[in-house]
Amino acid sequence: MTGTATKPHERVSLTALLRRYENAGEPLTFEAVPRGLLNRGWRVTTTRGRYFLKQYVAADTAEPALIVRQHRATRGLVRLGLPAAAPLPAADGGTVTLLDGDGYALFPWIDGTHREGTELTAGQSRRLGTLLGRVHTGLARVQPLPAAGPQPSADPARTHADIARLLALVRAHRPYDDFDGLAEHRLLERGDLLRRHAHRRPPDPAPEGRVQGWVHGDFHPLNLLYRGDEPAAIVDWDRLGVQPRAEEAVRAAAIFFVHPEHGRLDLRKVRAYARAYRDASGAGEGEVAAAVHRVWWERLNDFWMLHWRYERRDRRSDPLFPAASALAVWWTGEYDSVLDAFAG
Secondary structure: OOOEEOOHHHHHHHHHHHOOOOOOOOEEEEEEEOOOOOOEEEEEEEOOOEEEEEEEOOOOOOOHHHHHHHHHHHHHHHHOOOOEOOOOOOOOOOOOEEEOOEEEEEEEOOOOEOOOHHHOOHHHHHHHHHHHHHHHHHHHHHOOOOOOOOOOOOOHHHHHHHHHHHHHHHHHOOOOOHHHHHHHHHHHHHHHHHHHHHHHOOOOOOOOOOOEEEEOOOOOHHHEEEEOOEEEEEOOOOOOEEEEHHHHHHHHHHHHOEOOOOOOEOHHHHHHHHHHHHHHHOOOHHHHHHHHHHHHHHHHHOOHHHHHHHOOOOOOOHHHHHHHHHHHHHHHHOHHHHHHHHHO
16 A cells, blocks of 8 residues: 655654554654545554554544444454454553544554455355454444434435436536546436336335344445455444444445446355355345345435535546446346345
8 A cells, every 4th residue: 555755744743642652662654545535544653563543534433432432343343353453542541542633543554455356256255244244243242232213215206306416517517528428327327217116115114124233334345454365454444333234244245246347246256245144144034135125225326426526526436436337227137136146
């Protein structure tokens, strides 16, 4: 992972921050590294070793109480033998250090690489499913389960209004380029699919088989580090929360096992992953089938990448859009085969 030099005034602040950790050593270098879309981080080399120093800046994840909850969960998972990246305690015993109103945490530096699902064998896909299942059962052991609020499924009427608003922005964009053409095509296509499949909206309240539990919240290839063929660490727990557990398993598979060029799932690997997840988590076929339907419906109604580009003028997610938008269409046409791979 490459990084950029740290500005002198940042180095002074970060040095003072690091000295709140008794055993971290004296800092030698700070290197800013890209780690996710929402927070900042530095690779730190000291006289004692290498560390990852994380700054929590996302408005919805930077509350100290939320960070402490994430840290408590990851430390609990480590005690259970799971590869969760857990923070180090500062001199005061806490894992969140405040500086100028922002929260920071120090982690051991973990050498590893990211691996897309296209790189995984069927056996490695099974181990990935087992890992996520163990994470869900482990979180149930180390975290008290709060009451979960209602989570209604996406309303297609609102989605059609969303499509109309985005279409206007796309068509007005200048210069109108190939991405704009693809975005316009996918928006029109998605509107047609929603009209034809509106009767399949998941019911509210949800079926009884929709089991709520603590989940990572953002389990995808960039948040899993491999050392060789085995997972070395699950990182970035900022989205830790209570959700239907099997839906996280389906969402993760839809990212890990999508072909980046044509937006189709590798159903052979999905089947291996899903069976291992069900065995490790105890999720039944009915629970997983309901999750497949719910996540498919979410995909039909979701345009977050286009919101980022056209409303926030943030193009970081643009490379993900071709495969993700193709997947929603392919999944609709291959619904029964996808369902059978996950729950059959």
